[in-house]
Amino acid sequence: MQFANVLRKKRKELHLTQQQLADKLHVTRQTLSRWENNLSYPNLDTLVNLSEFLAVPLDILLKGDGNLMVNKISQDVRDKDKYKRYLMIVSAIFILIFLWLSVLGYGRASQNEWIDRFNPFLRVQYGYAVLPNQVPxxxxxxxxxxxxxxxxxxxxxxxxxxxxxxxxxxxxxxxxxxxxxxxxxxxxxxxxxxxxxxxxx
Known part of the structure; x- marks a missing residue:
């Protein structure tokens, strides 16, 4: 039996409307309707909650769909892992940029010549100053x-x-x-x- 049919059958056995079941799963009624019409599938977290609420084992929900739902969930997991990797890379880049700017700012504030020489934001400029003849x-x-x-x-x-x-x-x-x-x-x-x-x- 397809997932959509199992979901519709179990919902009716519990005498729940689409809106009532959607509220318990924290989704919209339109989303639940798409599941029952075999137009989309829930993600893995929602599927686990649905299995517990309907008292239906996960393997029953996953059977009979020609592996479409399994493929969908596998793709969601891969996308989530890929998103985490991208997020870690972007976060590391922002942290490195922040540390680099902090070091440049410290070098500018303390006039550290070893840091300032690598500061691309400092321009070469000539100036004139009067210095004392006697060193303090x-x-x-x-x-x-x-x-x-x-x-x-x-x-x-x-x-x-x-x-x-x-x-x-x-x-x-x-x-x-x-x-x-x-x-x-x-x-x-x-x-x-x-x-x-x-x-x-």
Whole structure:
């Protein structure tokens, strides 16, 4: 017996109208009517619910249709798997694009030259800035190890600091603030006694 005939027979045995059965299966009455007229078939999930509600084994519902319903369900499963693969690929592409843009944005915000050099959205532009003659320095505590690797002592080292300068892009004063490392630096060591006297009093 075809699926449409089984469905119609079982529905009438339960004294249900098409609308009542459709409501229980969460489908429209027109959809149920198409099933009973052999114009379409339910998907696998709906077919399982229908089998449980009508108390008819799945193999009974699937028999007698010349494998049309089986082919339809198999195609639905393949389409669903294909859709999942496409969705995963598209999601992975969007995630990679988001991560790439995030890295480029971080490089722009932090002025990281290693990231900025791969940023296709940054254009090459020349600008001019006035930098100080004397490099600002900061005295920082550090540990000095002798060349033999045996003796070490603590000393205060003058470390060059970055310079914030406004870079003008055109004669009208438009530009942006950038950070620079300027000049050639040499570290002047302060003796340990001076360091202790100056910092550990």
């Amino acid at each position: 320095e900061k005295r920082e505590k550090t540990t000095i190890i002798d060349s033999d690797g045996k003796n070490k002592h603590v000393a205060a080292v003058k470390t060059p600091q970055r310079v914030d300068a406004f870079v003008a892009d055109d004669p009208f004063g438009s530009g942006s603030w950038l950070k620079f490392y300027t000049g050639q630096y040499g570290c002047k060591l302060i003796p340990e006694t001076t360091f202790k006297r100056g910092y550990n009093e």
